[in-house]
Amino acid sequence: MVIIDFHTHIFPPEVKENRSYYLKRDHCFAALYSDDKAKLATAEELILSMNRAGIDRSVVLNIGWASAELCRWSNDYIMQSIKRYPEHLIGFCSIQPRDSEAVAELERCSRGGMRGIGEVRSDIQGFDLGDKATMAPIAEVAQRRGLIILSHASEPVGHSYPGKGTITPELLYQFIANFPGLRIVLAHWGGGLPFYALMPEVTEALRNVYFDTAASPLLYYDWVCQHAVQLVGADKILFGSDYPLIAQEKAIKWATSLDLPQEVKTKILGENAERLLL
Numbered sequence: 001m002v003i004i005d006f007h008t009h010i011f012p013p014e015v016k017e018n019r020s021y022y023l024k025r026d027h028c029f030a031a032l033y034s035d036d037k038a039k040l041a042t043a044e045e046l047i048l049s050m051n052r053a054g055i056d057r058s059v060v061l062n063i064g065w066a067s068a069e070l071c072r073w074s075n076d077y078i079m080q081s082i083k084r085y086p087e088h089l090i091g092f093c094s095i096q097p098r099d100s101e102a103v104a105e106l107e108r109c110s111r112g113g114m115r116g117i118g119e120v121r122s123d124i125q126g127f128d129l130g131d132k133a134t135m136a137p138i139a140e141v142a143q144r145r146g147l148i149i150l151s152h153a154s155e156p157v158g159h160s161y162p163g164k165g166t167i168t169p170e171l172l173y174q175f176i177a178n179f180p181g182l183r184i185v186l187a188h189w190g191g192g193l194p195f196y197a198l199m200p201e202v203t204e205a206l207r208n209v210y211f212d213t214a215a216s217p218l219l220y221y222d223w224v225c226q227h228a229v230q231l232v233g234a235d236k237i238l239f240g241s242d243y244p245l246i247a248q249e250k251a252i253k254w255a256t257s258l259d260l261p262q263e264v265k266t267k268i269l270g271e272n273a274e275r276l277l278l
Contacts, residue, residue, distance in 0.1 A: 065125075197231045
Protein backbone atom coordinates (compact mmCIF):
# COMPACT_ATOMS: atom_id res chain seq x y z
CA MET A 1 0.00 0.00 0.00
CA VAL A 2 1.36 3.40 -1.02
CA ILE A 3 1.12 6.08 1.69
CA ILE A 4 1.12 9.73 0.62
CA ASP A 5 0.99 12.58 3.12
CA PHE A 6 -0.79 15.39 1.26
CA HIS A 7 -0.11 18.15 3.79
CA THR A 8 3.37 18.90 5.11
CA HIS A 9 5.43 22.07 5.41
CA ILE A 10 9.17 22.63 5.01
CA PHE A 11 11.33 25.75 5.28
CA PRO A 12 14.85 26.70 4.32
CA PRO A 13 17.34 26.17 7.16
CA GLU A 14 17.77 29.96 7.33
CA VAL A 15 14.20 30.29 8.57
CA LYS A 16 14.80 27.87 11.44
CA GLU A 17 18.04 29.61 12.34
CA ASN A 18 16.59 33.15 12.15
CA ARG A 19 12.96 32.73 13.15
CA SER A 20 12.77 36.13 14.84
CA TYR A 21 13.86 37.90 11.65
CA TYR A 22 11.10 36.30 9.58
CA LEU A 23 8.53 36.93 12.30
CA LYS A 24 9.21 40.64 11.89
CA ARG A 25 9.36 40.47 8.11
CA ASP A 26 6.14 38.66 7.24
CA HIS A 27 2.79 38.70 9.05
CA CYS A 28 1.67 35.32 7.67
CA PHE A 29 4.75 33.67 9.13
CA ALA A 30 4.16 35.59 12.36
CA ALA A 31 0.55 34.43 12.58
CA LEU A 32 1.62 30.81 12.33
CA TYR A 33 5.00 30.64 14.04
CA SER A 34 5.22 33.33 16.73
CA ASP A 35 5.11 30.65 19.42
CA ASP A 36 8.51 29.00 19.80
CA LYS A 37 6.65 25.69 20.26
CA ALA A 38 5.41 25.89 16.66
CA LYS A 39 7.83 23.53 14.97
CA LEU A 40 9.73 24.23 11.77
CA ALA A 41 11.25 21.51 9.60
CA THR A 42 13.64 21.30 6.66
CA ALA A 43 13.40 18.89 3.75
CA GLU A 44 16.00 16.61 5.33
CA GLU A 45 14.07 16.45 8.59
CA LEU A 46 10.90 15.57 6.68
CA ILE A 47 12.67 12.73 4.87
CA LEU A 48 13.82 11.30 8.21
CA SER A 49 10.26 11.60 9.54
CA MET A 50 8.86 9.82 6.48
CA ASN A 51 11.31 6.96 6.96
CA ARG A 52 10.26 6.56 10.58
CA ALA A 53 6.55 6.70 9.79
CA GLY A 54 6.66 4.50 6.69
CA ILE A 55 5.40 7.23 4.36
CA ASP A 56 6.33 6.88 0.70
CA ARG A 57 5.76 10.41 -0.56
CA SER A 58 4.88 13.79 0.92
CA VAL A 59 3.37 16.87 -0.64
CA VAL A 60 5.47 19.77 0.62
CA LEU A 61 3.44 22.95 0.88
CA ASN A 62 4.67 26.47 1.13
CA ILE A 63 2.80 28.95 3.32
CA GLY A 64 0.84 32.01 2.22
CA TRP A 65 3.62 34.52 2.62
CA ALA A 66 2.33 38.09 2.46
CA SER A 67 5.58 39.10 0.75
CA ALA A 68 5.89 38.20 -2.93
CA GLU A 69 9.67 38.22 -2.49
CA LEU A 70 9.46 35.57 0.23
CA CYS A 71 7.07 33.54 -1.91
CA ARG A 72 9.70 33.41 -4.65
CA TRP A 73 12.59 32.74 -2.26
CA SER A 74 10.86 29.88 -0.49
CA ASN A 75 9.57 28.47 -3.77
CA ASP A 76 13.21 28.15 -4.84
CA TYR A 77 13.91 26.03 -1.76
CA ILE A 78 10.98 23.73 -2.42
CA MET A 79 12.00 23.31 -6.06
CA GLN A 80 15.53 22.46 -4.97
CA SER A 81 14.14 19.96 -2.46
CA ILE A 82 11.93 18.11 -4.94
CA LYS A 83 14.89 17.83 -7.30
CA ARG A 84 17.04 16.46 -4.48
CA TYR A 85 14.37 13.94 -3.40
CA PRO A 86 12.29 13.31 -6.54
CA GLU A 87 11.03 9.90 -5.40
CA HIS A 88 9.79 11.26 -2.08
CA LEU A 89 8.70 14.89 -2.33
CA ILE A 90 6.03 16.63 -4.42
CA GLY A 91 6.13 20.43 -4.36
CA PHE A 92 3.46 23.11 -4.14
CA CYS A 93 4.34 26.78 -4.52
CA SER A 94 3.17 30.02 -2.98
CA ILE A 95 2.17 33.14 -4.88
CA GLN A 96 0.92 36.57 -3.88
CA PRO A 97 -2.00 37.29 -6.28
CA ARG A 98 -1.77 41.02 -5.56
CA ASP A 99 1.75 41.03 -7.03
CA SER A 100 2.02 41.98 -10.72
CA GLU A 101 4.41 39.07 -11.25
CA ALA A 102 2.16 36.41 -9.69
CA VAL A 103 1.27 34.71 -12.97
CA ALA A 104 4.88 34.73 -14.14
CA GLU A 105 5.94 33.19 -10.81
CA LEU A 106 3.31 30.48 -11.14
CA GLU A 107 4.50 29.68 -14.65
CA ARG A 108 8.11 29.55 -13.40
CA CYS A 109 7.19 27.18 -10.59
CA SER A 110 5.27 24.92 -12.95
CA ARG A 111 8.30 24.70 -15.23
CA GLY A 112 10.36 23.91 -12.12
CA GLY A 113 8.28 20.82 -11.35
CA MET A 114 5.74 22.17 -8.86
CA ARG A 115 2.41 20.35 -8.96
CA GLY A 116 0.18 22.90 -7.30
CA ILE A 117 -0.33 26.11 -5.35
CA GLY A 118 -0.69 26.10 -1.62
CA GLU A 119 -1.27 26.42 1.18
CA VAL A 120 -3.25 29.47 0.02
CA ARG A 121 -3.96 31.96 2.81
CA SER A 122 -6.14 34.64 1.21
CA ASP A 123 -7.22 36.04 4.57
CA ILE A 124 -3.64 36.82 5.59
CA GLN A 125 -2.30 37.59 2.12
CA GLY A 126 -4.95 40.25 1.66
CA PHE A 127 -6.93 39.15 -1.38
CA ASP A 128 -10.48 37.93 -1.92
CA LEU A 129 -10.50 34.23 -2.81
CA GLY A 130 -14.15 34.54 -3.81
CA ASP A 131 -13.54 37.38 -6.28
CA LYS A 132 -13.58 35.89 -9.77
CA ALA A 133 -11.60 38.68 -11.40
CA THR A 134 -8.79 38.35 -8.86
CA MET A 135 -8.50 34.59 -9.17
CA ALA A 136 -9.19 34.13 -12.89
CA PRO A 137 -5.57 34.60 -14.09
CA ILE A 138 -4.35 32.12 -11.45
CA ALA A 139 -7.09 29.62 -12.25
CA GLU A 140 -6.35 29.86 -15.98
CA VAL A 141 -2.69 28.93 -15.50
CA ALA A 142 -3.59 26.20 -13.02
CA GLN A 143 -6.07 24.57 -15.40
CA ARG A 144 -3.80 24.91 -18.43
CA ARG A 145 -0.83 23.40 -16.62
CA GLY A 146 -2.77 20.81 -14.62
CA LEU A 147 -1.98 22.36 -11.25
CA ILE A 148 -3.96 21.81 -8.06
CA ILE A 149 -4.90 24.64 -5.70
CA LEU A 150 -4.79 23.75 -2.01
CA SER A 151 -6.38 26.31 0.29
CA HIS A 152 -6.39 26.60 4.03
CA ALA A 153 -9.87 26.28 5.49
CA SER A 154 -11.27 27.02 8.91
CA GLU A 155 -14.42 26.37 10.86
CA PRO A 156 -16.74 29.35 11.42
CA VAL A 157 -17.39 28.10 14.96
CA GLY A 158 -15.39 26.31 17.64
CA HIS A 159 -12.18 27.11 19.46
CA SER A 160 -9.57 29.60 18.30
CA TYR A 161 -6.00 28.59 17.51
CA PRO A 162 -2.96 30.24 15.88
CA GLY A 163 -3.58 30.65 12.17
CA LYS A 164 -7.24 29.61 12.27
CA GLY A 165 -8.18 32.52 10.04
CA THR A 166 -11.41 33.32 8.22
CA ILE A 167 -11.38 31.09 5.12
CA THR A 168 -14.72 29.50 5.94
CA PRO A 169 -17.09 27.30 3.89
CA GLU A 170 -19.09 30.23 2.51
CA LEU A 171 -16.00 31.83 0.95
CA LEU A 172 -14.64 28.49 -0.26
CA TYR A 173 -17.95 27.62 -1.89
CA GLN A 174 -17.89 30.88 -3.86
CA PHE A 175 -14.36 30.13 -5.09
CA ILE A 176 -15.35 26.59 -6.10
CA ALA A 177 -18.47 27.80 -7.91
CA ASN A 178 -16.46 30.38 -9.85
CA PHE A 179 -14.10 27.76 -11.30
CA PRO A 180 -15.91 24.42 -11.64
CA GLY A 181 -13.16 22.89 -13.79
CA LEU A 182 -10.37 23.63 -11.32
CA ARG A 183 -8.97 20.82 -9.16
CA ILE A 184 -9.09 22.05 -5.57
CA VAL A 185 -7.97 20.53 -2.28
CA LEU A 186 -9.35 22.05 0.91
CA ALA A 187 -7.25 21.58 4.02
CA HIS A 188 -8.63 20.60 7.41
CA TRP A 189 -11.85 19.11 6.04
CA GLY A 190 -12.70 22.36 4.27
CA GLY A 191 -13.71 23.96 7.55
CA GLY A 192 -16.75 21.67 7.60
CA LEU A 193 -17.80 22.16 3.97
CA PRO A 194 -18.39 18.40 3.40
CA PHE A 195 -21.34 18.54 5.77
CA TYR A 196 -23.15 20.84 3.33
CA ALA A 197 -23.00 18.05 0.76
CA LEU A 198 -26.35 16.99 2.19
CA MET A 199 -27.59 19.64 -0.27
CA PRO A 200 -27.69 18.34 -3.88
CA GLU A 201 -26.34 21.55 -5.41
CA VAL A 202 -23.33 21.44 -3.10
CA THR A 203 -22.61 17.83 -4.03
CA GLU A 204 -22.60 18.87 -7.68
CA ALA A 205 -20.30 21.84 -7.02
CA LEU A 206 -17.80 19.61 -5.20
CA ARG A 207 -17.19 17.27 -8.13
CA ASN A 208 -13.55 18.44 -8.54
CA VAL A 209 -12.93 19.16 -4.85
CA TYR A 210 -11.00 17.03 -2.36
CA PHE A 211 -10.54 17.34 1.40
CA ASP A 212 -7.43 16.62 3.43
CA THR A 213 -7.36 15.34 6.99
CA ALA A 214 -4.58 17.66 8.22
CA ALA A 215 -4.66 18.40 11.95
CA SER A 216 -7.78 16.25 12.46
CA PRO A 217 -6.79 15.10 15.97
CA LEU A 218 -6.70 18.75 17.05
CA LEU A 219 -10.03 19.70 15.50
CA TYR A 220 -12.54 16.85 15.32
CA TYR A 221 -13.67 13.61 16.89
CA ASP A 222 -12.22 10.60 15.10
CA TRP A 223 -15.53 9.72 13.50
CA VAL A 224 -15.35 12.83 11.29
CA CYS A 225 -13.85 10.51 8.71
CA GLN A 226 -16.79 8.08 8.72
CA HIS A 227 -19.24 10.95 8.26
CA ALA A 228 -17.18 12.52 5.48
CA VAL A 229 -17.01 9.21 3.64
CA GLN A 230 -20.79 9.03 3.74
CA LEU A 231 -21.23 12.64 2.63
CA VAL A 232 -18.63 13.15 -0.11
CA GLY A 233 -17.32 9.64 -0.74
CA ALA A 234 -14.06 7.88 0.12
CA ASP A 235 -12.53 8.96 -3.21
CA LYS A 236 -12.55 12.62 -2.09
CA ILE A 237 -10.48 12.28 1.08
CA LEU A 238 -6.70 12.68 1.27
CA PHE A 239 -4.54 11.78 4.24
CA GLY A 240 -2.58 14.76 5.53
CA SER A 241 -0.65 15.18 8.75
CA ASP A 242 0.18 18.92 8.84
CA TYR A 243 3.76 17.95 9.72
CA PRO A 244 5.61 19.23 11.69
CA LEU A 245 2.62 20.59 13.63
CA ILE A 246 1.64 16.95 14.09
CA ALA A 247 4.22 14.16 13.87
CA GLN A 248 3.72 11.92 10.87
CA GLU A 249 3.98 8.82 13.05
CA LYS A 250 1.12 10.11 15.21
CA ALA A 251 -0.97 10.99 12.15
CA ILE A 252 -0.46 7.55 10.60
CA LYS A 253 -1.43 5.90 13.87
CA TRP A 254 -4.60 8.00 13.94
CA ALA A 255 -5.52 7.18 10.33
CA THR A 256 -4.88 3.45 10.56
CA SER A 257 -6.89 3.16 13.78
CA LEU A 258 -10.07 4.60 12.25
CA ASP A 259 -13.11 2.34 12.16
CA LEU A 260 -13.24 2.10 8.37
CA PRO A 261 -13.04 -0.80 5.91
CA GLN A 262 -9.46 -1.49 4.80
CA GLU A 263 -10.25 -0.61 1.18
CA VAL A 264 -11.43 2.82 2.30
CA LYS A 265 -8.28 3.36 4.39
CA THR A 266 -6.18 2.35 1.39
CA LYS A 267 -7.87 5.02 -0.73
CA ILE A 268 -7.46 7.73 1.90
CA LEU A 269 -3.86 6.89 2.77
CA GLY A 270 -2.55 6.96 -0.76
CA GLU A 271 -4.65 5.75 -3.67
CA ASN A 272 -6.66 8.97 -4.00
CA ALA A 273 -3.54 11.14 -3.86
CA GLU A 274 -1.74 8.89 -6.31
CA ARG A 275 -4.60 9.21 -8.79
CA LEU A 276 -4.66 12.99 -8.34
CA LEU A 277 -0.92 13.61 -8.54
CA LEU A 278 0.93 10.89 -10.37
